Amino acid sequence: MAKERVTVIDIxxxxxxxxxxxxxxxxxxxxxxxxxRAKVNAVIRELGYVYNRSAxxxxxxxxxxxxxxxxDLTNSFFAELAVGVDAxxxxxxxxxFLANTGEKSERQRxxxxxxxxxxxxxxxISPARGTEAADLAPLVESGIPVVLVVRDxxxxxxxxxISDNRAGALAAVRHLIARGHRRIAFLxxxxxxAVFEARMRGYRDALREAGLNAxxxxxxxxxxxxxxxxTAIEQAMMLEDRPTAALCFNDAVAFGVCDGLRAxxxxxxxxxxxxxxxxxxxxxxxxxxxxxxxxxxQGMGERAAELLLKQIKAGRAxxxxxxxxxxxxxxxxxxxxxxxxxxxxx
Amino acid sequence: MAKERVTVIDIxxxxxxxxxxxxxxxxxxxxxxxxxRAKVNAVIRELGYVYNRSAxxxxxxxxxxxxxxxxDLTNSFFAELAVGVDAxxxxxxxxxFLANTGEKSERQRxxxxxxxxxxxxxxxISPARGTEAADLAPLVESGIPVVLVVRDxxxxxxxxxISDNRAGALAAVRHLIARGHRRIAFLxxxxxxAVFEARMRGYRDALREAGLNAxxxxxxxxxxxxxxxxTAIEQAMMLEDRPTAALCFNDAVAFGVCDGLRAxxxxxxxxxxxxxxxxxxxxxxxxxxxxxxxxxxQGMGERAAELLLKQIKAGRAxxxxxxxxxxxxxxxxxxxxxxxxxxxxx
DNA sequence: CTGTTAGCGCTTTCAA
DNA sequence: TTGAAAGCGCTAACAG
Numbered sequence: 001m002a003k004e005r006v007t008v009i010d011i012x013x014x015x016x017x018x019x020x021x022x023x024x025x026x027x028x029x030x031x032x033x034x035x036x037r038a039k040v041n042a043v044i045r046e047l048g049y050v051y052n053r054s055a056x057x058x059x060x061x062x063x064x065x066x067x068x069x070x071x072d073l074t075n076s077f078f079a080e081l082a083v084g085v086d087a088x089x090x091x092x093x094x095x096x097f098l099a100n101t102g103e104k105s106e107r108q109r110x111x112x113x114x115x116x117x118x119x120x121x122x123x124x125i126s127p128a129r130g131t132e133a134a135d136l137a138p139l140v141e142s143g144i145p146v147v148l149v150v151r152d153x154x155x156x157x158x159x160x161x162i163s164d165n166r167a168g169a170l171a172a173v174r175h176l177i178a179r180g181h182r183r184i185a186f187l188x189x190x191x192x193x194a195v196f197e198a199r200m201r202g203y204r205d206a207l208r209e210a211g212l213n214a215x216x217x218x219x220x221x222x223x224x225x226x227x228x229x230x231t232a233i234e235q236a237m238m239l240e241d242r243p244t245a246a247l248c249f250n251d252a253v254a255f256g257v258c259d260g261l262r263a264x265x266x267x268x269x270x271x272x273x274x275x276x277x278x279x280x281x282x283x284x285x286x287x288x289x290x291x292x293x294x295x296x297x298q299g300m301g302e303r304a305a306e307l308l309l310k311q312i313k314a315g316r317a318x319x320x321x322x323x324x325x326x327x328x329x330x331x332x333x334x335x336x337x338x339x340x341x342x343x344x345x346x
Numbered sequence: 347m348a349k350e351r352v353t354v355i356d357i358x359x360x361x362x363x364x365x366x367x368x369x370x371x372x373x374x375x376x377x378x379x380x381x382x383r384a385k386v387n388a389v390i391r392e393l394g395y396v397y398n399r400s401a402x403x404x405x406x407x408x409x410x411x412x413x414x415x416x417x418d419l420t421n422s423f424f425a426e427l428a429v430g431v432d433a434x435x436x437x438x439x440x441x442x443f444l445a446n447t448g449e450k451s452e453r454q455r456x457x458x459x460x461x462x463x464x465x466x467x468x469x470x471i472s473p474a475r476g477t478e479a480a481d482l483a484p485l486v487e488s489g490i491p492v493v494l495v496v497r498d499x500x501x502x503x504x505x506x507x508i509s510d511n512r513a514g515a516l517a518a519v520r521h522l523i524a525r526g527h528r529r530i531a532f533l534x535x536x537x538x539x540a541v542f543e544a545r546m547r548g549y550r551d552a553l554r555e556a557g558l559n560a561x562x563x564x565x566x567x568x569x570x571x572x573x574x575x576x577t578a579i580e581q582a583m584m585l586e587d588r589p590t591a592a593l594c595f596n597d598a599v600a601f602g603v604c605d606g607l608r609a610x611x612x613x614x615x616x617x618x619x620x621x622x623x624x625x626x627x628x629x630x631x632x633x634x635x636x637x638x639x640x641x642x643x644q645g646m647g648e649r650a651a652e653l654l655l656k657q658i659k660a661g662r663a664x665x666x667x668x669x670x671x672x673x674x675x676x677x678x679x680x681x682x683x684x685x686x687x688x689x690x691x692x
Numbered sequence: 693c694t695g696t697t698a699g700c701g702c703t704t705t706c707a708a
Numbered sequence: 709t710t711g712a713a714a715g716c717g718c719t720a721a722c723a724g
Contacts (some may be wrong), residue, residue, distance in 0.1 A: 005407070007701055018711045023703055033709065048484065053463045054409065055701035057400035058716050061351070073432075074644075079425040086419075086446055095460050098444040100432055114441050117399045138394065298420075353717055364695045369719060379693060401717035404700050695724075701716105708711075 006049045015043040026051060057119055064094045066308065067115035068124045069108065071151075073100040077279045077297045078126060081149065084301020085124055092309050094121065101128045105135065112139055122308045124301075126150045129193055133157070145311035149304045152194050152321070159311065159319045161304045165195055165277070168293035168326035169202025172247050172275045175291075175328060177210045181245040181273060185218040187232040187257055189249030196249065199277065203247055224249050224279075229256020230263075237264065245273035252279075254290055278329075294327045352395045361389040372397060403465055410440045412654065413461035414470045415454065417497075419446040423625045423643045424472060427495065430647020431470055438655050440467065447474045451481065458485055468654045470647075472496045475539055479503070491657035495650045498540050498667070505657065505665045507650045511541055511623070514639035514672040515548025518593050518621045521637075521674065523556045527591040527619060531564040533578040533603055535595030542595065545623065549593055570595050570625075575602020576609075583610065591619035598625075600636055624675075640673045 008026075012019040017036060024032045025040040043049075057063040066089050070078040086096050097120060099111035108128045115123060122145040125136075133156040139146060140157055148160040176184050186203045189196045200219070207214045220235050222228035229248060233256070236243055248254035254276025258268040268274045268290075278292040303324065311317045354372070358365040363382060370378045371386040389395075403409040412435050416424040432442050443466060445457035454474045461469060468491040471482075479502040485492060486503050494506040522530050532549045535542045546565070553560045566581050568574030575594060579602070582589055594600035600622025604614040614620045614636075624638040649670065657663045 005701085008703095009701085019702085020704075020712085021710060024710090027703085031709065036709085048488075050459075050488075051463045052404070052465070052701055054400045054403035054465055055716090056703075058398070058404050058718085059701080059703045061716070063400065073425050073429050074422065076420065076422045076425060079419050079422060082444075083419050083446055083448075095443070095457075095464075096445065097441070098428075099442065100429055102429075111441075117397045118441075119398070119400055142394075142396070351717085354719095355717080365717095366696080366719075367694055370694090373719085377693065382693085398717055401700090402719070404702085405717080405719045407700070693724105696722085698719105698721090700718090703716090704714090706712090706714105708709105 005052075006047045007052070008049075011040065011043050011047055011049050014047060015040045061119075062121060063119040065097050065115075065118060065120045066094045066122045066124070066305075066312075067097040067099070067112075067118075067120040069099045069101060069111050069115070070126045071101050071103050071108075071128045073098075075279070078150075080297035081126070081301040081304075084298035085305040086301075087298075088302050088305040088309070092305075094309075103128045105130055109135065116142065116144070120144065122146065122312045124149060124304050124308055127153055129190065143316065145308055145317075147304050147308045147311070149300060150195070154194075157319055159307055159321065161300065161307060161322045161324060162194075162198075163295040163300065163324045164326045165198035166202035166205070168277065168328065169199040169247060170206045171202075171326075171328045172291075172293050173203050173206030174210075175330070176245045176247070176273055176275065177206065177212070179245075179273065182212060183218065183241060183243040183245070184212075185220065185236045185243040185246040187220050187236065187246045187248050188222045188228050188253030189224050191221055199247075199249065218243055222253065224253055226252045226256040226259065229253035229258075230260045231256075233257040233260035243272075246275070248274065248276040250279040251276040251290065251292060254292075258290075291331050292329045294329050295324065300324055351398075352393045353398075354395075357386065357389050357393055357395050360393060361386045407465075408467060409465040411443050411461075411464060411466045412440045412468045412470065412651075412658075413443040413445070413458075413464075413466040415445045415447060415457050415461070416472045417447050417449050417454075417474045419444075421625070424496075426643035427472070427647040427650075430644035431651040432647075433644075434648050434651040434655070438651075440655075449474045451476055455481065462488065462490070466490065468492065468658045470495060470650050470654055473499055475536070489662065491654055491663075493650050493654045493657070495646060496541070500540075503665055505653055505667065507646065507653060507668045507670060508540075508544075509641040509646065509670045510672045511544035512548035512551070514623065514674065515545040515593060516552045517548075517674045518637075518639050519549050519552030520556075521676070522591045522593070522619055522621065523552065523558070525591075525619065528558060529564065529587060529589040529591070530558075531566065531582045531589040531592040533566050533582065533592045533594050534568045534574050534599030535570050537567055545593075545595065564589055568599065570599055572598045572602040572605070575599035575604075576606045577602075579603040579606035589618075592621070594620065594622040596625040597622040597636065597638060600638075604636075637677050638675045640675050641670065646670055 008019045008022045012022045021032060021036060022040055025037050068082055068085050070082060072078055082098055089096050097115055101108040101111060105128045124147050126149050131153060133153055136156050146158040148158055150162060152160040152162050173184060186200060204214045217239055220232045222232040246257055248257055254274050257274055261268050261272050266272050275291045278294045354365045354368045358368045367378060367382060368386055371383050414428055414431050416428060418424055428444055435442050443461055447454040447457060451474045470493050472495050477499060479499055482502050492504040494504055496508060498506040498508050519530060532546060550560045563585055566578045568578040592603055594603055600620050603620055607614050607618050612618050621637045624640045
């Protein structure tokens with residue numbers, strides 16, 4: 001084993017043809033005689049030849065790699081997103097370079113640089129928190145197609161695909177208001193993301209259109225985690241004028257909120273209405289009790305990949321900003337009778 | 347933009363040195379004058395030079411890429427595993443090629459081939475169901491270091507890192523027996539994996555050592571999912587002599603089992619003891635009510651990566667089979683008073 | 693410490 | 709249809 005590397009020359013010699021013929025066969029060109037092709041393929045198999053992409057990439061000054069960088073792979077939303085991307089990227093004959101930044105922009109810089117060095121044809125990025133247009137500028141200037149997912153970055157000059165977070169929050173809060181709630185909290189999340197901002201906007205807009213004021217005491221940030229949810233609801237319940245319902249930044253927060261409510265002997269759904277964006281958990285565990293605002297991560301990944309491939313093919317295209325759909329999935333009582341239905345809200 | 351590609355020659359010229367000096371700087375060699383290095387680095391930044399790894403890889407006949415192929419990235423266990431791998435691979439100056447096979451061996455063949463073509467230095471593989479030693483043979487013969495994780499493959503001749511599933515099942519069933527259970531079911535999972543086999547072995551061994559017989563009616567396979575758990579428990583409850591406890595193939599199954607019990611107005615934990623291996627969900631959502639047999643996926647990824655890097659450095663090493671630890675995390679009553687503790691079982 | 697030279701394995705004109 | 713020859717951008721001797 002570990003024999004000398006087998007190259008096109010070896011297989012050309014063994015097949016009694018020239019190496020350019022072999023190259024043509026490798027590329028599935030139709031310019032080559034059927035019999036010759038068969039012969040060459042047989043020899044390839046026989047000698048255990050493996051194609052050397054480094055050489056091909058060098059020669060062609062490009063690679064069939066697309067990169068995907070996510071901010072938190074341990075969040076299954078992003079894992080599903082990557083799977084969606086992979087599916088379409090794959091069937092287009094590309095392979096996927098996947099990197100996880102863990103929300104660290106330093107790490108993000110490194111992985112993007114590394115992908116450039118590997119000559120990726122395009123990049124799908126779910127930016128780490130705090131990423132700015134300037135961080136992406138060198139990449140964008142290089143002319144490599146980029147599509148941003150989940151989190152948009154203002155004025156970065158690239159395509160983006162985000163879900164309609166404002167519409168989702170709007171629908172959720174309208175739903176709560178229709179159920180008679182008047183004190184509705186917004187719990188969890190960090191204020192420095194566009195996602196947070198959009199959800200918050202939907203929340204405020206819904207309150208405003210109902211003539212309710214969104215007292216800032218009802219907006220309580222926290223880590224977007226289960227533990228964060230617990231602290232957020234605890235803080236909310238210490239207010240003079242307590243809320244009776246909450247829209248949670250994500251489902252992990254919503255779970256924490258439920259934990260916190262139960263610790264106070266309140267039953268979520270019956271005594272206190274809880275709605276969460278289902279970024280983190282739902283896709284896999286389908287928590288049946290929780291009303292959520294949902295997006296389909298794999299579907300989003302597929303759309304992002306399609307958009308990117310289109311741009312790669314087009315060479316150079318105007319950036320597009322696409323807003324994907326979001327659904328309000330009503331699965332529990334939010335103050336009265338139990339229901340179970342879902343509707344598109346955007 | 348999209349200017350001509352900047353190469354080492356350009357930067358050599360601009361810096362007034364030769365291209366091999368530039369190359370040395372690029373590789374962080376200590377053979378180069380500090381002033382020269384600074385000059386070169388300045389020019390590199392100035393011209394926006396991007397290192398071309400395809401060229402370097404071609405020349406050096408190797409790449410700083412390690413591949414990781416997982417059987418189901420939507421399962422957060424594997425996502426966490428990949429994150430663990432990434433962490434150590436990263437800090438060793440490698441990048442990670444991640445591919446998802448979705449349990450399809452055809453796909454697995456393709457991605458492994460693709461990684462070989464890209465010249466990966468080593469491969470971490472969590473094999474798709476049904477993978478056999480023969481499927482890996484060409485890869486192994488090529489001399490590329492490989493470590494198998496989670497699922498071992500008999501006689502494949504490569505290193506492996508799996509968790510001690512038998513010990514985990516043994517501890518879980520002993521625990522149930524100590525609580526007075528005599529009819530203990532094994533629910534969920536497909537019988538064609540080594541993991542299933544190992545867990546089943548622990549289950550049977552525990553029953554045997556207690557003088558109980560493991561009637562095969564109590565072993566009920568199903569998809570390793572929440573829905574699978576529901577059908578499995580339903581089937582179990584239709585037996586003449588019903589079980590009073592169940593060890594579930596994984597936590598998704600365990601959740602389904604809880605669903606099924608509740609549908610019959612039985613409270614999991616109080617009326618029927620449930621223990622699950624926490625492959626799928628726990629790491630992220632920490633279901634507080636369920637007693638589980640746990641492994642730390644990120645830790646496992648890190649260990650696998652370390653093992654692989656060791657082999658890459660060593661050139662050629664004897665395969666090692668490592669069995670990693672598993673913990674029984676007791677979080678709920680399994681028939682009597684509520685407890686909360688965890689212990690290492692292997 | 694720095695420059696010269698010769699390829700790595702592949703693709704791609706351009707002829708035959 | 710196939711063959712010959714010229715590099716892609718980089719590294720690795722080796723000589724200065």
